[in-house]
Amino acid sequence: MTESGKRASWSGQLAFVLAAAASAIGLGNLWRFPYLAAQYGGGIFIAVYLALVVTLGFTLMLTEIAIGRKTRQSQLTAYSRLRGGWGVVGLVATLVPILITPYYCVIGGWVLYYLKAYAVMALTGASPMGEAAAESGAFFNGFISAPFAPFGYALVFVLACAGVIVLGVKNGIEKSNIVMMPMLLLMAVGLAVYVACLPGAGEGIKFYLVPDFSSCDNIGKVVLGAMGQMFYSLSLAMGIMITYGSYMRRMDSVPKAAVRIVAADTFVAVLSGFMIIPVVVMFAAKSGAGRATIDAGPGLMFVTLPKVFAEFGATGAWIGLAFFTLVLFAAFTSAISMTEACVAALCDFLHVKRNTSVATVCAWCVAVGSLSAFGYGRWSGVKPFGLPALDFFDSSMNVLTPIVAALICVFAGWVLRPKRILAECRRDGSAVGFKTFYAVMVKFIAPLLVLAILVSEVCRALNIGGWKI
Numbered sequence: 001m002t003e004s005g006k007r008a009s010w011s012g013q014l015a016f017v018l019a020a021a022a023s024a025i026g027l028g029n030l031w032r033f034p035y036l037a038a039q040y041g042g043g044i045f046i047a048v049y050l051a052l053v054v055t056l057g058f059t060l061m062l063t064e065i066a067i068g069r070k071t072r073q074s075q076l077t078a079y080s081r082l083r084g085g086w087g088v089v090g091l092v093a094t095l096v097p098i099l100i101t102p103y104y105c106v107i108g109g110w111v112l113y114y115l116k117a118y119a120v121m122a123l124t125g126a127s128p129m130g131e132a133a134a135e136s137g138a139f140f141n142g143f144i145s146a147p148f149a150p151f152g153y154a155l156v157f158v159l160a161c162a163g164v165i166v167l168g169v170k171n172g173i174e175k176s177n178i179v180m181m182p183m184l185l186l187m188a189v190g191l192a193v194y195v196a197c198l199p200g201a202g203e204g205i206k207f208y209l210v211p212d213f214s215s216c217d218n219i220g221k222v223v224l225g226a227m228g229q230m231f232y233s234l235s236l237a238m239g240i241m242i243t244y245g246s247y248m249r250r251m252d253s254v255p256k257a258a259v260r261i262v263a264a265d266t267f268v269a270v271l272s273g274f275m276i277i278p279v280v281v282m283f284a285a286k287s288g289a290g291r292a293t294i295d296a297g298p299g300l301m302f303v304t305l306p307k308v309f310a311e312f313g314a315t316g317a318w319i320g321l322a323f324f325t326l327v328l329f330a331a332f333t334s335a336i337s338m339t340e341a342c343v344a345a346l347c348d349f350l351h352v353k354r355n356t357s358v359a360t361v362c363a364w365c366v367a368v369g370s371l372s373a374f375g376y377g378r379w380s381g382v383k384p385f386g387l388p389a390l391d392f393f394d395s396s397m398n399v400l401t402p403i404v405a406a407l408i409c410v411f412a413g414w415v416l417r418p419k420r421i422l423a424e425c426r427r428d429g430s431a432v433g434f435k436t437f438y439a440v441m442v443k444f445i446a447p448l449l450v451l452a453i454l455v456s457e458v459c460r461a462l463n464i465g466g467w468k469i
Ligand code: PHE
Pocket: 023, 024, 025, 026, 027, 028, 029, 232, 233, 234, 235, 238, 240, 334, 335, 337, 338
């Protein structure tokens, strides 16, 4: 950020890696990865995901961080700084955080509400969820369609985010991550170990890890599903890593940072599967609900898991409390990064003060977020393209991110050229031993893979063929 004319910076390599990992580790790891793995044949999905992460994921992470550090600009102005006429890439890239931050904060509000419910249950023994959670998800539906509550909780979430960001890169974002990230890791490992020790967990772990070819009829779908998940989970193609990279010090190593961020994010994603899948499988077997419980998809976190926690009796409230604290930290640090990408873009483009920019972004999140917050309740009639507002914003991201990713590959591979990115990677004096790999990936393989997701997303949006993933 251009505070007093000088761009802020992280205090060191660790602070940067922690911040970028905090952005990457979010709802995508804790909730989306396990349910996709369950749907797409367990070990098959995991293997495909890992293969994509070490090739495409690493390549794009490196590219974004290098562009950010080279230009010391956020995504909106970074491209035009490097090559006149390419500012449009920055504009499209900025659209993504602008569109998704408001609705992500609404989901953050849901998490906050669940956390409060579990805190009440754990501390008082009372059950605000009552029988409803165990039966039908009425607790969840009751909340998201309530007249005011979803908005109120989202507002608290947005204000908390703004409170951290207004303090600046070092004093706000960096310090909050130093507190939240180690706690998040500790809770995730603790919960996974607890689950693994439960009697009967072996069955679920097998379900998660052993490839199930019978439930995977089309490997193309698995690859596309894994690739979409990877972009989301690594916070790629949204300008976030460019913005965070722009605060990186020149003496720190870009490739080392990229490897660590990607590794940390993937570790937590795989760990989440160990935490969630065995309990859901055990519950499915016990309740006789079978695969339907496991395939619950997006409803897994807010509907299925509370049912599972209810099975544990009084301990369940504490497990729920630990779980939703973990989810809240993950969602909060991710929301901070998206908000920062918007705030920084505004500062770099209009040269406004940081506080003005934070207030503007905050007002935007509240205004646009209200569409999603009220979208299942009082404003359920407002349906852009026939979808509830929140689903609309979510889908817009699915189409925009592959477009941005394709543009980044073309820009880095063919306009700027790999050697300029690699030169930035060598700036701290370290040797770069993956020149050919990087050049082939960014020029040929990455654009082709990204194009495949784009085509599938367009087909899905227009409902063409059997490409629904
Ligand atoms: N990467 C985050 C996750 O896994 C989500 C995210 C998306 C964060 C976009 C920032 C920007 O949940």
